[in-house]
Amino acid sequence: MIEPGKLAIPEMVDEAWTVTATAAACAVLLVMSTPFLRKVVSRVQEYACGVAADHQHHKHCMPLPPGSLGLPCLGESLTLKSQGQKFWISRQQLYGDIFKTHLFGYPSIVVAGPDAARFVMVEQASSFRQRGLPIIEKLLGSSFFGYQHEKVHANFRKILHGPLLPEALERSIPAVEAIAIDILKHWDGKIVNTLEEARKYVFKVAMEFVVGAAPPDEKEELTRACERLIRGVSSLPVNIPGSNYYKAIKESRRKACALLDKIMSFRSWQDENTGKILSNDGAGDILGLMMMLEDENGCNLQVEEIYDNILTFLYSAYDSSAAALCWTIKALTEHPELLAQVQAEHEMISAKKSYDENIKWYDIKEQMQLTIRVIKETLRIANVVEFSYREALEDVPYKGIVFPKGWRVIIAHAAYHMDPKYFPQPQEFDSSRFRVHPKLFSFTPFGSGPHVCMGRELLHLQLLVFIHHLVLKYRPLHQ
Numbered sequence: 001m002i003e004p005g006k007l008a009i010p011e012m013v014d015e016a017w018t019v020t021a022t023a024a025a026c027a028v029l030l031v032m033s034t035p036f037l038r039k040v041v042s043r044v045q046e047y048a049c050g051v052a053a054d055h056q057h058h059k060h061c062m063p064l065p066p067g068s069l070g071l072p073c074l075g076e077s078l079t080l081k082s083q084g085q086k087f088w089i090s091r092q093q094l095y096g097d098i099f100k101t102h103l104f105g106y107p108s109i110v111v112a113g114p115d116a117a118r119f120v121m122v123e124q125a126s127s128f129r130q131r132g133l134p135i136i137e138k139l140l141g142s143s144f145f146g147y148q149h150e151k152v153h154a155n156f157r158k159i160l161h162g163p164l165l166p167e168a169l170e171r172s173i174p175a176v177e178a179i180a181i182d183i184l185k186h187w188d189g190k191i192v193n194t195l196e197e198a199r200k201y202v203f204k205v206a207m208e209f210v211v212g213a214a215p216p217d218e219k220e221e222l223t224r225a226c227e228r229l230i231r232g233v234s235s236l237p238v239n240i241p242g243s244n245y246y247k248a249i250k251e252s253r254r255k256a257c258a259l260l261d262k263i264m265s266f267r268s269w270q271d272e273n274t275g276k277i278l279s280n281d282g283a284g285d286i287l288g289l290m291m292m293l294e295d296e297n298g299c300n301l302q303v304e305e306i307y308d309n310i311l312t313f314l315y316s317a318y319d320s321s322a323a324a325l326c327w328t329i330k331a332l333t334e335h336p337e338l339l340a341q342v343q344a345e346h347e348m349i350s351a352k353k354s355y356d357e358n359i360k361w362y363d364i365k366e367q368m369q370l371t372i373r374v375i376k377e378t379l380r381i382a383n384v385v386e387f388s389y390r391e392a393l394e395d396v397p398y399k400g401i402v403f404p405k406g407w408r409v410i411i412a413h414a415a416y417h418m419d420p421k422y423f424p425q426p427q428e429f430d431s432s433r434f435r436v437h438p439k440l441f442s443f444t445p446f447g448s449g450p451h452v453c454m455g456r457e458l459l460h461l462q463l464l465v466f467i468h469h470l471v472l473k474y475r476p477l478h479q
């Protein structure tokens with residue numbers, strides 16, 4: 001998952017090739033400046049990708065969608081890096097709701113409209129496998145349960161969802177509230193870096209849900225190792241000593257795995273007779289569940305699988321949630337009238353409570369409707385997760401074009417979130433637009449279908465709790 005404006009370009013070039021690639025890119029830029037040569041290069045690029053030529057001419061006679069595969073090797077990754085979410089919007093305007101490109105080292109089909117998004121995420125979900133960006137799979141591991149297909153994925157998901165379901169979340173409100181109050185306590189009389197504070201908060205919350213019971217020192221060290229690892233994910237994949245990418249691979253992942261080992265041995269013991277891992281505190285968090293999981297032969301997961309899952313889980317929970325909280329606070333401070341209404345909403349909830357009484361699940365679900373709309377509008381406009389990522393497992397025909405087998409598929413939520421057809425004046429922050437439900441599948445910040453975000457209820461809970469205490473305690477300086 002990716003922060004706004006910080007899209008990571010995965011390993012397209014290894015460092016030995018960097019100089020050659022730069023020279024080649026300059027030459028190709030010159031060549032690409034004439035339309036005829038651009039067409040020739042594009043066709044060569046399609047042939048280089050193999051699958052496209054195969055499809056267009058030999059198999060189904062079904063064309064690929066319009067679009068450009070960009071520069072050889074680099075594709076359109078540099079343009080995406082420089083344009084951010086505008087990349088999806090500008091191409092959607094140029095080519096329509098489905099177009100081809102070449103990103104993150106793979107020929108890809110981008111889905112930029114609600115109907116096609118629904119087709120890939122829901123109707124034809126079994127023909128597409130969820131993937132992580134190459135850099136994410138490399139740094140955090142490729143055996144994350146979300147990348148498994150159909151039944152295996154569904155079985156894992158059913159078990160791991162437990163701590164994130166409403167019943168469990170309701171029990172955890174006091175713990176989340178305590179973390180929020182503690183973070184805000186340190187804001188008194190200070191100028192703080194909101195993003196840093198948001199990261200501190202969401203990571204502490206994520207640690208409770210994902211890693212659970214662990215000695216505080218190990219948890220603290222794990223937090224730091226994960227932060228460095230996550231920094232590596234949004235860095236350029238330049239594998240030279242001193243770079244964030246290098247440090248993430250060589251130091252942070254190893255450190256994080258060693259700490260997870262320590263935490264697991266603190267929490268478990270191995271049965272001498274069966275060799276099975278027994279956990280002393282069971283199923284209250286994701287790590288506890290992972291340690292207890294058994295396959296059909298009664299074997300526990302391999303430790304590498306546990307590392308990959310925990311690290312990817314922490315990544316999913318951390319980066320996007322911190323960005324969402326930060327953007328929400330920014331939106332509120334930029335709209336003083338809205339902030340005043342949000343404050344009134346929370347003062348009303350607080351007025352009905354005795355001193356020290358915790359927020360209730362009912363408050364979250366029923367009493368914070370305006371704040372929920374503010375969060376929705378923030379997610380729409382900030383697009384903290386710009387897209388979902390898939391691989392086509394077979395040739396998939398759709399409305400006269402084909403998703404070729406082996407190509408990557410990018411569901412660009414950001415493109416339709418910013419489309420005036422579904423959200424008039426899309427650049428304007430207007431939480432009141434969510435008084436009515438948006439068109440089906442035009443608003444999918446958490447994805448949809450079998451891979452829909454497992455942490456969306458937790459995200460709402462942690463944002464609402466934090467905003468509740470923030471607006472009750474502080475006023476922005478300009479008020």
Ligand code: HEM
Nearest residue numbers: 146316317320321324385388389445446447451453454455
């Ligand atoms: C602003 C916050 C968040 C956003 C915008 C977000 C968005 C998403 C999206 C779009 C997907 C679907 C990926 C796909 O279709 O391929 C997803 C999946 C997932 N998210 Fe989130 N997420 C957020 C926070 C969280 C949190 C707090 C957690 C956990 C505590 C979490 C855990 C997951 C997991 C485990 C999956 C994979 C589900 C599966 O493949 O079955 N997310 N998220």
